Amino acid sequence: MQALQVHAGPRxxxxxxxxxxxxxxxxLLPGAAGGPKGLVLNPLDRFLFAEWLRDxxxxxxxxxxxxxxxRMACACLPDADAALxxxxxxxxxxxxxxxxxxxxxxxxxxxxxxxxxxxxxxARAGExxxxxxxxxxxxxxxxxxxxxxEGRLRTPLGYAGAFVANAVHRRALxxxxxxxxxxxxxDPLPMALKDFRTRQAVLNAGNLSPAVxxxxxxxxxxxxxxxxxxxxxxxxxxxxITDYHLHWPYADMDDGLVLYPHFQPTVxxxxxxxxxxxxxxxxxxxxxxxxxxxxxDWVATLPGGxxxxxxxxxxxADDEAGRQRVWRVALAESQRLADExxxxxxxxxxxxxxxx
Numbered sequence: 001m002q003a004l005q006v007h008a009g010p011r012x013x014x015x016x017x018x019x020x021x022x023x024x025x026x027x028l029l030p031g032a033a034g035g036p037k038g039l040v041l042n043p044l045d046r047f048l049f050a051e052w053l054r055d056x057x058x059x060x061x062x063x064x065x066x067x068x069x070x071r072m073a074c075a076c077l078p079d080a081d082a083a084l085x086x087x088x089x090x091x092x093x094x095x096x097x098x099x100x101x102x103x104x105x106x107x108x109x110x111x112x113x114x115x116x117x118x119x120x121x122x123a124r125a126g127e128x129x130x131x132x133x134x135x136x137x138x139x140x141x142x143x144x145x146x147x148x149x150e151g152r153l154r155t156p157l158g159y160a161g162a163f164v165a166n167a168v169h170r171r172a173l174x175x176x177x178x179x180x181x182x183x184x185x186x187d188p189l190p191m192a193l194k195d196f197r198t199r200q201a202v203l204n205a206g207n208l209s210p211a212v213x214x215x216x217x218x219x220x221x222x223x224x225x226x227x228x229x230x231x232x233x234x235x236x237x238x239x240x241i242t243d244y245h246l247h248w249p250y251a252d253m254d255d256g257l258v259l260y261p262h263f264q265p266t267v268x269x270x271x272x273x274x275x276x277x278x279x280x281x282x283x284x285x286x287x288x289x290x291x292x293x294x295x296x297d298w299v300a301t302l303p304g305g306x307x308x309x310x311x312x313x314x315x316x317a318d319d320e321a322g323r324q325r326v327w328r329v330a331l332a333e334s335q336r337l338a339d340e341x342x343x344x345x346x347x348x349x350x351x352x353x354x355x356x
Contacts, residue, residue: 003298003336009287027256028061031068033240036308037263038067042088043338050081065139065239069215076128110223122209135184139239150224166272182211191252201231215239251287282355
């Protein structure tokens, strides 16, 4: 394989050596935060959800933060392939009213983003929550104390405090922000979340749209979403703050594998942990995880030698056509990830590497 890398925890690797990767063994799929980086997973998502996992008989839990929540919600729709293709098109073509040479305001971005999520997902919440075998879980970051409401002074002060607390210990971040997971009530998550301060809420047709919007609401880029129905009162932000790459206790599951389409080979616990490299290492919590990611050599062939990311908005500034052009190239090239995965599960050889 030249575009796709496969990493696995010890328990997962043993199962792959014994019988290969089978659709019926997959019990959970995480969808990481990461903004435009998630675009390169779109062709792989479409193959996984619309073809390879289409007839899998078991209940599969789909857990998402930020763009991962949007991806996983689309995967629960009856026309998952079309919904995921539309997600990619919406993401590539997003534009926001702003003065030339200046970034759009958080109010403008939140309003446009919210309208799109309501149109694509909120209006179809009943379909998403009635999929016969897929269960959606939307991860949000809920503010506590000074971050309980958004404000011109309290928000930057609160996040400064959160940064310092997280530098001391990840659990200390829980004094400022807690994880709130909005879950399909038909089946609970197949593991208990005791790694970080967590609250659960029921996901329903009335709160799916605001929950996904909150999960995508990057602080200072978008406005917080307040008082989501069915959840604790207060301000909600991007689920990636508490759970950037969803480093959860998957090994506590009774059976089955976690299949993780990801844009990098490491699983970083929270967004504020990006600077703390020691927290990026694999742990026993990931023993039953199979991670799919693009190889660095393949990424180097993309425009700019990198994945699409938020910095492209600044790099291209008002050249929307230029940004969209390079993102479309990356999206088209990403079909290789899906093709190589399909070859593997149909009997091809692959090097399964240890998680890093």
